[in-house]
Amino acid sequence: MALFRSLFRGREDVYPVRWTNKAGKSGYSPACQNEWTVVCKKLQIKCSECVHQAFESISNEIISRHLDAKKNRTIGLYPMLQDETCWFLAMDFDKHNWQQDAVAVLETCKEWQIPSALERSRSGNGGHVWFFFNQPIEAEIARKLGCAILTKTMERRYQISLDSYDRLFPNQDTLPKGGFGNLIALPLQGVPRKEGNSVFVDETFQPYEDLWSYLAGMEKLPIDRVQHLVYEMTKEGSLLSTGAWNETDEQDLPWTKTGASKHSALISGALPSQVNVVHSNMIYIEKKGSAICLHQAASKFGYVSESGFL
Known part of the structure; x- marks a missing residue:
């Protein structure tokens, strides 16, 4: 228990729990002692805005229930602390080529x-790559490390588009006002672990025989090492941008709101006869001496269509 909680650390005053309704839809909500009581207004307002919130804290008992297959209760973690630091960084990959x-x-x-x-x-059907720190570090610095690793991977393996890359945890540099930031499901949940999922695997995707010994030997990065890595990995070029949004409530995504405004502008002056564009994990438009990156080109994020137009 001590080993698990020393690695997978985030907010301890609140945690999300996974639910599935009768229609088969699933999601996560903050565990609250007042959930579905007479004062609960979950269907009208966000849990983070409720005046009757009585969030549960993470404890050894809560973690034990998560690890126990008989309980079948999956919980998550809000990685970003209230001072906008984090104990770990995780990269999320999905799709067939993850x-x-x-x-x-x-x-x-x-x-x-x-x-x-x-x-x-x-x-x-996906995976997370985890990086652990020996002390809480600023989320902005942790995310820069993630961006630097992705950038170097693209440089090394240009034939790999990293199309399966989805997001970083934490997915923001700063906490959204009144919110908790995005969440990540904790690993080693009892039920999927029986099927070889929610476990740590080697480069051939075989689970480690002794997961606890493997995790006990996991090295944690000190902040000076993280800062040095970011400097060394970025001094010869710019970082890929990973974008960010509040994953705690998908209805907050601005491009899904009714009446969202769209802007266009006329460009005066001469235009080039040809523009070179690369469609990879993002859209890259060539400029003199540099390239500009349009955040999250995939059409599912709503920023850029498949045709490349804003």
């Missing part, structure tokens, strides 16, 4: 001597 992309990232980590751990997700 294994290829995750291994490419592990190879970059090996080249730069960055300790990392690969977890197969609870569904088995």
Whole structure:
């Protein structure tokens, strides 16, 4: 228990729990002692705005229930602390080619001597690459490390688009006002672990025989090492941008709101006869001496369409 909680650390005053309704829809909500009581207004307001919130704190008992297959209760973690620091960074990969992309990232980590751990997700159709710190560090710095690793991976393996890359945890540099930031499901949940999921695997995707011994030997990065890595990995070029949004409530995504405004502008002056564009994990438009990155080009994020137009 002490080992688990020394690695997977986040907010301890509140945690999300996974639910599934009668229609089969699933999601996460903050565990609250007042949930569905007479004062609960979950269907009208966000839990973070409720005046009757009585959030449960993480305890050994809560973690034990998560690890126990008989309980079948999955919980998550809000990685960003209230002072906008974090104890770990995680990269999320999904889609059919997630294994290829995750291994490419592990190879970059090996080249730069960055300790990392690969977890197969609870569904088995994706994975998380984890990085642990020996003290809380600013989320902005942690995310820069993630961006630097992704950038170097793209440089090393240009034929890999990292199309399966989804997001970083934490997914913001700062806490959203009144919110908790995005959440990540904790690994080693009892039920999916029986099927070889929600476990840590090697580069051939075989689970480690003794997961606890493996985790006990996981090295944690000190902040000076993180800062040095970010400097060394970025001094010869710019970082990929990973974008950010509040994952705690998908209805907050601005491009999904009714009546969202769209802007266009006329460009005066001469235009080039040809523009070179690369469609990879993002859209890259060539400029003189540099390239500009349009955040999260995938159409599912709503920023840029498949045709490349804003």
